[in-house]
Amino acid sequence: MKQTSIWTKDFFTISFINFIIYLVYYLLIVIIAEYSMTEIGASPSQAGLASGIFIIGALIARMLTGIKINQYGEKKVLLIGLIIYSFMGLGYFFAHHIFTLLIVRFIHGFGFGIASVATGTMVAKIIPANKRGEGIGFYTLSTTLASAVGPLLGIFLIHRYSFNHLIGLAVSVLLLALIATLVTKFSLPTKHSSETPQTKKHHFFEKKVLLISFIGACMGIAYSSIVSFISPYTADINLSKAGSLFFIVYSLAILCSRPIAGYIMDRYNENIIMIPSFLLFSLGLYVFSAASSAIAIFVAAAFIGIGFGTFFSSSQTIAIKSVSEERIGLATSTFLAIMDIGVGVGPFVLGGLVTMTGYRNIYLLMAFLILVILAFYLIFNKKILNK
Structure with missing residues (x-):
């Protein structure tokens, strides 16, 4: 009998498993820069690289995994x-020098990239086709929950x-995910792709979604300033306790705003959501x-939760709407991969600027960057929306 329920x-x-994968990512991303500077003696630029290089590893893994997963x-x-x-x-227990870290x-990011692509592909295949939008919506709550719990x-x-206690926790919960994967017999289709490496190598990116x-x-660069430097910044201004609750408020704002934004966007147009998302993100910064x-x-x-949260879901919707149905997967992977570049490069670039400007001016600069990107969006609006 054909499966018709999401809740299997x-x-x-x-x-x-996806919750754990992202929990460990968010658990480490908010403290790795501070740890690098205080315990290893890294410069702010090196600490930013230590934060961002994880995403670069994930980006490379995602591109390679997309080709190999059906094989x-x-x-x-x-x-x-x-x-x-x-x-x-x-x-991490043996990473006592910045180069080792x-x-x-x-490599840690590389493993994260492989695992996160696999869970995303698996869930898309087990959700009934007529309930895929609803199912993916509920599935992504695991990521949102991780983004709240992990940083906190x-x-x-x-x-x-100690940092070692935190690493011990991270490894322990990942072993739980590994055991869950080993003992579960997933009901997945066994069909494999017939494309050859020759055809695949020319299909890493979807041109129609390059502008969005x-x-x-660019929005990822701005967001990376939050996840990478919130801990040292809030410590510097004596608001560490409030900083530890930042991502709880951020995630609640996303949970409340995303369903409303999606409802409005479906019934009106993209700009009625996209323009306020830029403005709110900039205001938040x-x-x-x-x-x-x-x-x-x-x-x-x-x-920031309302602004960046609605931007992320709405811009991904724009990317999907820009292509035919058979190219939705490629459009999605293109959008996420390029956004990963921003999130990965951001901490390194901004880490170098921190020594010259200080944390407050970095966030002020990112607020201005969002307004510049809004202007770019408005100038090239029709081309971005493929209208």
Whole structure:
């Protein structure tokens, strides 16, 4: 009998595994820059690279995994990714020099990239075709939940326990995901792609979504300033406690705004959501740059959550609407891969600027960058929307 329900054992298992994959990512991303500077003696630029090189490893892995996943099977690829992701975590125990830490971060990100592509592919295949939008919506809540719990847990633990305790927790939960994958028999289609390496190598990117992807990369750079430097910045302005709650408010804002934004966008047009998302993200960064109280941190978190959160889902929708149905997968991978470049390069570039400008001016600069990108979006609006 054909499966018609979203709520299956496979769906819950894959969502649980995806939650852990992203939990570990967010657990480490908010504290790795501060750890690099305080414990290893890295410069702000090196600390930014230590943060961003993880995403670069993930980006390379995602591009390669997209080609190989149908050849080897989703579960096998997921196991490979989780093995790398889990056991490379042990490398942090021995990373006492910035060069060693960079190697560990890159390979750790590579494992993350493999595993996250595998879970995304698996869940798309087990959700009934007529409920795919609804199913993917619920599935991505696992990522949103991880983005709330991970930073909160990371900042809480790093100020009360050692970095090694935090790494021990990360490796332990990844081993749970690995065990869950090993013991679960997923009901997945066994059809494999008939494309040859010759045809595949020319299909890494979808040209129609390059402009919106470029905008996504710029927004990713701005967002990376938050995830990479929130811990040292809030410590510098004596608001560490408020900073530890930032991503809770941020995630609640996303959970409340995304369904409304999607409803409005479907019934009206893209610009009615996209333009406010730029403005709110920029406003949030401005408030964050000038923060002197916990209230200001929370207000900034809400604006950034609504702004960046609605931008991400809406711009991905624009990318999907720009292509024919058979190219939706390629459009999605193009958008996410290019956005990853922004998130990965951002910490390194901004880390170099921090020494010259300070944290407050970095966030002010990012607020201005968003307004420049908004102008770019309006100038090339018809081309971006393929109208």
